[in-house]
């Protein structure tokens with residue numbers, strides 16, 4: 001039986017720690033709750049917002065509508081062989097807790113994605129990625145409920161239209177489809193360990209690990225992330241505020257002649273991916289603070305809520321950062337965070 005609450009403060013429900021009021025708020029504990037919700041007048045008449053862990057949203061105003069908070073729980077084994085295990089995971093499970101569950105069972109494939117905040121259901125939304133791995137690599141299918149019709153929809157990997165921090169769910173299906181479960185296949189042996197990215201190898205060396213395992217790679221990732229990224233419980237943030245932009249080879253070559261230290265990695269269609277953090281730092285934003293909002297002192301891609309910042313203040317800072325990158329490099333940064 002669902003309970004629709006009125007005037008709920010969303011500050012504890014977003015990792016930026018931004019105060020915003022939800023006119024209506026409902027917690028979904030079972031898929032049937034969604035079907036019950038569809039019958040409610042409030043559901044039919046109000047603007048709707050699906051919310052998981054709130055670690056990739058920026059509230060810039062109160063929500064004059066209905067917030068649907070995901071609390072669907074449960075992990076089921078749907079298929080198993082000697083080599084692999086396929087798990088159907090309810091979308092409200094906490095992502096990092098799920099990763100730890102898999103690491104403990106020695107199931108491989110998502111250990112590089114340790115310590116990413118949020119829910120399992122939001123993982124396909126922006127095809128979460130870190131340390132050379134994207135969640136799409138292990139996803140078999142995503143199940144969702146079409147909010148208006150109540151029909152169950154199943155998307156295979158191709159149907160999810162995954163891209164870099166992108167999917168069909170972040171585009172045309174945004175706020176239309178409630179992701180209810182994610183099915184992923186992980187390895188039980190012959191794991192493909194990815195240690196070549198970032199500081200993983202150096203960290204494993206510091207940990208005196210000579211033969212890496214699922215567990216040690218996960219530990220290394222947790223160690224690196226804890227040092228590098230601000231903990232949202234201490235300093236409000238939503239991780240990377242912008243995506244890393246891709247530019248044409250020509251544009252890159254011309255910038256490189258002026259900025260010889262500019263990093264760039266070859267990407268699809270002969271384009272070049274440039275780290276947004278480097279661009280932002282070159283524009284002098286690293287560690288800068290405007291009112292209660294700031295650009296993090298160690299990781300310029302992360303915008304933080306130092307002290308009682310409003311969503312508008314965070315957004316205003318982000319837009320100033322974006323404008324200076326555009327002016328200096330003629331590159332337009334796209335927010336990764338969902339601005340609401």
Ligand SMILES: Cc1cc2nc3c(=O)[nH]c(=O)nc-3n(C[C@H](O)[C@H](O)[C@H](O)COP(=O)(O)OP(=O)(O)OC[C@H]3O[C@@H](n4cnc5c(N)ncnc54)[C@H](O)[C@@H]3O)c2cc1C
Nearest residue numbers: 052053054055056117118119121122128129130179238239
């Ligand atoms: C410190 C920090 C580090 C981070 N590091 C990374 C990183 O390394 N890599 C990375 O990819 N991301 C990273 N993020 C971003 C974030 O953790 C992920 O995007 C995460 O998947 C968001 O999950 P969530 O449940 O908090 O989503 P929310 O913020 O609640 O929602 C995000 C979007 O998804 C929609 N949504 C949520 N759940 C559902 C659902 N069940 N059905 C349909 N739509 C839904 C929401 O409407 C919203 O548009 C980081 C964030 C923080 C704070």
